[in-house]
Amino acid sequence: xxxxxxxxxxxxxxxxxxxxxxxxxxxxxxxxxxxxxxxxxxxxxxxxxxxxxxxxxxxxxxxxxxxxxxxxxxxxxxxxxxxxxxxxxxxxxxxxxxxxxxx
Amino acid sequence: xxxxxxxxxxxxxxxxxxxxxxxxxxxxxxxxxxxxxxxxxxxxxxxxxxxxxxxxxxxxxxxxxxxxxxxxxxxxxxxxxxxxxxxxxxxxxxxxxxxxxxxxxxxxxxxxxxxxxxxxxxxxxxxxxxxxxxxxxxxxxxxxxxxxxxxxxxxxxxxxxxxxxxxxxxxxxxxxxxxxxxxxxxxxxxxxxxxxxxxxxxxxxxxxxxxxxxxxxxxxxxxxxxxxxxxxxxxxxxxxxxxxxxxxxxxxxxxx
Numbered sequence: 556x557x558x559x560x561x562x563x564x565x566x567x568x569x570x571x572x573x574x575x576x577x578x579x580x581x582x583x584x585x586x587x588x589x590x591x592x593x594x595x596x597x598x599x600x601x602x603x604x605x606x607x608x609x610x611x612x613x614x615x616x617x618x619x620x621x622x623x624x625x626x627x628x629x630x631x632x633x634x635x636x637x638x639x640x641x642x643x644x645x646x647x648x649x650x651x652x653x654x655x656x657x658x
Numbered sequence: 659x660x661x662x663x664x665x666x667x668x669x670x671x672x673x674x675x676x677x678x679x680x681x682x683x684x685x686x687x688x689x690x691x692x693x694x695x696x697x698x699x700x701x702x703x704x705x706x707x708x709x710x711x712x713x714x715x716x717x718x719x720x721x722x723x724x725x726x727x728x729x730x731x732x733x734x735x736x737x738x739x740x741x742x743x744x745x746x747x748x749x750x751x752x753x754x755x756x757x758x759x760x761x762x763x764x765x766x767x768x769x770x771x772x773x774x775x776x777x778x779x780x781x782x783x784x785x786x787x788x789x790x791x792x793x794x795x796x797x798x799x800x801x802x803x804x805x806x807x808x809x810x811x812x813x814x815x816x817x818x819x820x821x822x823x824x825x826x827x828x829x830x831x832x833x834x835x836x837x838x839x840x841x842x843x844x845x846x847x848x849x850x851x852x853x854x855x856x857x858x859x860x861x862x863x864x865x866x867x868x869x870x871x872x873x874x875x876x877x878x879x880x881x882x883x884x885x886x887x888x889x890x891x892x893x894x895x896x897x898x899x900x901x902x903x904x905x906x907x908x909x910x911x912x913x914x
Contacts, residue, residue: 577793578739578793579739581714583714598714598914599712600713600714600717601712601713602710602712602737602738602739602740603712604738604766604793604807604808605737606766606809606810607810607811608711608712608735608809643767644793
């Protein structure tokens, strides 16, 4: 099933990454089709913990529009982690690794 | 100082939707001061798969097989992984307190250590050499016997978890998605090595005995007194409301 109307499955990219000693992060994303692609839609799922839980939507929002390079992704994930949120079972690098797997 | 008095709730078997809605209702009432701090034990009827807050329902669960088998599927308020709550094969507990309850660490990981120590003490009462394995598991003889999950919201802490009395991995893995059919048997063999149950370890898993052991474990570790109580009218009303808003609502269950 397409994750958004109008986006075919062929455009969807997946990345799974199990944090060492931690939890599984599963990334599903679509990217824009131009010369310098950015994340168009993003869904991060898995068996990790995040408090408050709704913050996951902020993280997804923050990463939407991000260029597909490690520095840019890391910067945004770091910004999110620096906020008022507790993530258990995965750290900044784990999220970046999972994102890069989907790229 | 006098011991804190908690309510002990034994609510028996209920549907997935009632179970998850009641956990939330108890949490909200405990936070509002309308209910005491509560430790609850319950079962699931019909059997159900619960998924963690962040999991993709279609990524994790074979919904067609669940439908055929009459197994309900529900998204929890808590993170963590998918759990198969087989009717009669596991006991679930939940614990709800205000988030400023004395002695409960602010750091989630530290609070798992404390609250899971209650379960570890309970398993030891049963003669099992249990240990807490961070992040959120309890092991006996190196194998998982309990998984736990926590949320902090509304100004409170809700932790719930499963105590495996029996395991039916064949059925469990027919309900959960596996990376590929080819590796299903291999996966089951692997999990067989890493998961155990109370029955496997001590030959029996009488619900009352297990629950009494856990009650004693929590009482010891939290230094509390647990008195049997009942679900309040306010909690029941709230249960119906959050069940409709959330747990029995496809928008909630399919939101990821």
